[in-house]
Amino acid sequence: MNGKEKITENTSTHEHISSYAEHFGTWVALILLTLMTVFISTFGADLRTLTVATALLIATVKALAVALYFMHLKYDAKIYRAWMIIVMALFVFFLFMVTLDYITR
């Protein structure tokens, strides 16, 4: 079966099929992270600046889970991951540079 997949790799649209269990597992992780971020922000109100960073960190972990498993990036051809990394790096760089420019005036 493994050999057959290799042969048809370039000609067929059939590639890796994610299992229902994997999608469900991803969902459970996403829900737990959501409850965690709500809990931290609602009950950890003393750590004000820390909570912003924590909330964004958790959001990024969630975004990665969605991109890798639900959007299938983990199993797709390398080019999609390469695109994603380049685009996100540029995107974060632009946000960072413009913000830096603005707040140092």
Add this chain to the structure above:
Amino acid sequence: MADSHTFVLPNSGHNFDAKASKMGMWLFLFTELLLFGGLFLVYIIYRYLNQDAFLLASFELNVWMGTINTIVLLTSSMTIAMAITALQKGNAKLAITLSWLTILAALSFLVIKYFEWSSKFEHGLFPGMDHFDGLPLGERLYFYLYFFMTGLHALHVIVGGVFIAVVIRLIKKEKVTKERYSLLENSGLYWHLVDLIWIYLFPLFYLIH
């Protein structure tokens, strides 16, 4: 010329290319990222300049409604991902059911959003209303961004829902099948993008504490 490579006329209905269409979808998603990216940039700067006002204004939002909506969207992301699995395994019926569940979640999300926005309107918290116009600049900026970004996001929820509804119709007509599931996959990718944007909107607007 026609020896080894078969040439097909464009738009003849035989030039199906799953990889190209998926790449096209990803490129489109990157432009969507830039669309929202500009707004996130405005958010970062104004929040930095009006930290206390943003904190104060964020207390007007209902964290629990936001949390429920986050869970609704995450669940819908799972159902559309499972719909793709179902179609790939040849179970078109299950794929249709799961796609309908996704649309149902999209509608629930919009209904909750409707109640959230209505309660803001009742408190006079919409640009142009007397109470809103009397607020300090920082709080007004927070609500301008809140309405614009969640509004633009809700528009994407509607578009995503319609996209999936069209795909359901095509699965029924057997135009989208086990061998040819690109369109379902692309509608799924679009739907996940809607989810991704909400993943950031939620902490940025609801969880400032």
